[in-house]
């Protein structure tokens with residue numbers, strides 16, 4: 001009897017780990033782009049888990065660098081210089097240099113994690129993936145941006161590094177993977193309906209007329225629920241992006257311009273610099289009092305709802321829902337996603353839970369990192 005078999009015979013209720021950590025020892029070099037609200041929480045989560053992952057699953061996470069919009073930090077690139085002049089450890093951000101540094105030699109597994117909301121960063125993914133770098137991101141711009149770029153990313157990831165983006169839709173909730181599993185097992189998507197914005201879910205739950213809407217938006221921003229520019233949430237564009245991501249996952253070639261979006265941002269505030277928009281937020285109060293009064297008049301609740309079907313119809317906007325409606329009972333930042341498929345046609349599949357905030361989003365990104373790490377071969 002080998003040692004595993006004898007262990008099972010002696011302790012039938014305590015199965016040994018499938019892969020002993022020592023025989024699965026892998027190193028994953030990591031570069032993080034965008035150390036903002038989500039990125040900095042992710043850094044803490046990675047640091048807290050580093051020792052446990054090395055011990056329990058043989059996975060060594062090696063954080064090699066962090067790049068913000070203007071400055072980047074590369075670890076150990078010039079130890080002598082770094083020791084002499086601390087300031088030299090920071091240098092102006094250069095994403096090519098950053099990616100090359102994290103990539104290292106061909107022998108190591110390496111990953112870039114994009115926690116920015118930058119289109120310029122997203123446009124680098126096809127090159128990074130083609131060079132063998134893995135990419136993980138909560139940034140929605142790559143998966144919902146130009147279809148041709150999305151197709152290049154898919155093509156590059158089928159031959160090069162792996163690409164995961166679970167946190168782009170409903171933060172830490174398993175939405176993209178759930179859809180993937182349905183499709184991969186032969187099901188067909190008929191439609192998706194739900195509440196896809198943590199910010200708007202939270203605002204709709206809080207807003208009852210006792211506090212101005214603008215004050216609540218400021219609070220949602222401070223809590224880290226909103227996009228860096230809250231107009232991305234209020235305009236419905238953030239939700240439209242999530243619909244596009246799910247549609248493309250299902251193989252439907254949807255683009256943002258195909259989505260009918262109701263914006264809550266008055267046209268005169270839409271193009272202002274962010275700072276000025278935040279100063280004039282109270283102009284939203286009059287805009288929002290009307291739909292609230294309409295919902296209250298029919299004894300309903302205000303909810304931000306989106307839907308998508310296989311004929312390419314996609315819409316996003318506020319609705320006054322009657323209180324027995326399943327979407328009326330959500331709490332705080334709860335998102336709810338209802339998949340109607342061939343198998344789940346009479347009674348749709350639901351995924352529900354908190355859909356915004358740095359902690360849950362960072363955890364969604366971290367889980368993507370671990371999924372990729374599980375598939376890495378052991379290299380000497």
Ligand SMILES: NC(=O)C1=CN([C@@H]2O[C@H](COP(=O)(O)OP(=O)(O)OC[C@H]3O[C@@H](n4cnc5c(N)ncnc54)[C@H](O)[C@@H]3O)[C@@H](O)[C@H]2O)C=CC1
Nearest residue numbers: 034035036037038068069116117118138139228356357361
């Ligand atoms: N906050 C949330 O609940 C969720 C956020 N997300 C996504 O996560 C991403 C990050 O969101 P937050 O952390 O809230 O934003 P944030 O504004 O707090 O952080 C963004 C970071 O990206 C950096 N950055 C911007 N342009 C850059 C560039 N060109 N190169 C390098 N770094 C750059 C900024 O310096 C900042 O550190 C966004 O794409 C957002 O859509 C996704 C799901 C939920």
Ligand SMILES: N[C@@H](CC=O)C(=O)O
Nearest residue numbers: 197198199226227356
């Ligand atoms: N701002 C977004 C964050 C997650 O995508 C939201 O509120 O849903």
